[in-house]
Amino acid sequence: MRKLYVIGIGSGNPEHITIEAIRTMNLVDVFFVMSKGEAKSDLVRLRKDICERYIDKTSYRTIEVVDPERDPSIASYVSRVEVWHEQRTLIWEALIENELKEDQCGAILVWGDPALYDSTLRVIDRLTARNKICFEYEVIPGITSVQALAARHKIMLNGIGESIHITTGRQLSTDLVHDLKNVVVMLDGECAFEQAFDKDVEIYWGAYVGTDKEILLSGKLIEKMESIKAIRQAARVKNGWIMDIYLLRNSASR
Ligand SMILES: C[S@@+](CC[C@H](N)C(=O)[O-])C[C@H]1O[C@@H](n2cnc3c(N)ncnc32)[C@H](O)[C@@H]1O
Structure with a gap:
């Protein structure tokens, strides 16, 4: 067969x-x-x-x-x-x-x-x-971009005993993510982190993770948001495509 x-x-x-x-x-x-x-x-x-x-x-x-x-x-x-x-x-x-x-x-x-x-x-x-x-x-099975992101930022995805929510940019604004502590966002072509989140959270962002084009950035969302948008746009123009992923974490969670 x-x-x-x-x-x-x-x-x-x-x-x-x-x-x-x-x-x-x-x-x-x-x-x-x-x-x-x-x-x-x-x-x-x-x-x-x-x-x-x-x-x-x-x-x-x-x-x-x-x-x-x-x-x-x-x-x-x-x-x-x-x-x-x-x-x-x-x-x-x-x-x-x-x-x-x-x-x-x-x-x-x-x-x-x-x-x-x-x-x-x-x-x-x-x-x-x-x-x-x-x-x-x-x-x-293969290693997901979620695992690759966490490894490159050297972070845990969850705080002790907490859950992890994985979603898309499209869903981010409609999911009840505001009460969640650890949210991984994939397939986000529109920088959904801009509108959807309490700006006090931390972001761990990565584009082309694991490849020779890799870009990583992390910090308070409110401080990094504009840089991520600009870097993302420039990389997309330069390479003709982009794949990026990020973890949004309530800073009280470790
Ligand atoms: C169609 S999904 C495929 C996900 C894939 N099956 C996985 O296990 O990671 C594509 C999305 O995965 C994420 N992604 C995949 N590879 C990536 C990489 N190397 N760097 C950053 N994000 C990546 C991005 O959010 C992208 O929009």
């Missing part, structure tokens, strides 16, 4: 890949790489570098597929993402059917860990529900 591995590769540092991931990558016949256009070609390059660095055999193939764009004319965010997942499902179905022989293994290299803000496992659920192609799959 065909087999598909969903492999977490860490979030930018090629040395964050696990031994399990390396061992699995060496079993793979075909790597499917989603590309998101020229601006994010760094992310495709990192995946290819990881393959070259860690795979001993030379007989594997890499197939690059252009990721469909989300349709901006669909007003509802959830519907927009669902339509996008369906488009991805049809692409994956065709790829598995046409590019993998019955006894071969394919792999999708997922940024960070597949369980955190990534659509791959949802797409696989859809594929399984359609029941058109038969395959088994396995998930290999």
Whole structure:
């Protein structure tokens, strides 16, 4: 039977890949790489570098597929993402059917860990529900950008016995985060920390964490907010893309 591995590769540092991931990558016949256009070609390059660095055999193939764009004319965010997942499902179905022989293994290299803000496992659920192609799959965990951020700032994510809330920039203003002590924010294209928070909290911010473009900044949100906005904007212009993540912490919490 065909087999598909969903492999977490860490979030930018090629040395964050696990031994399990390396061992699995060496079993793979075909790597499917989603590309998101020229601006994010760094992310495709990192995946290819990881393959070259860690795979001993030379007989594997890499197939690059252009990721469909989300349709901006669909007003509802959830519907927009669902339509996008369906488009991805049809692409994956065709790829598995046409590019993998019955006894071969394919792999999708997922940024960070597949369980955190990534659509791959949802797409696989859809594929399984359609029941058109038969395959088994396995998930290999990776180091998330949350862990990478904490390690680079040399911080704990929680105070003693406290919980940690992980959310998105989009949700930050609507979540009841004001009472929470430790909030990790991902997928924030709009600097949501500006409007959403008590300015007395501390921020631990990182962009391109783990890569050679890494930028880290921390301190009182009220003091660092403008610098982060300016640095973020300049980096996005310079590199053509940006990925950043931050922890907001109530300063009473340690
Ligand atoms: C689609 S999510 C993918 C998350 C990924 N699955 C993980 O485990 O970290 C992309 C978001 O993750 C965060 N992210 C991923 N890699 C990052 C990095 N190297 N530096 C900073 N943020 C990163 C950013 O918030 C970005 O908007």
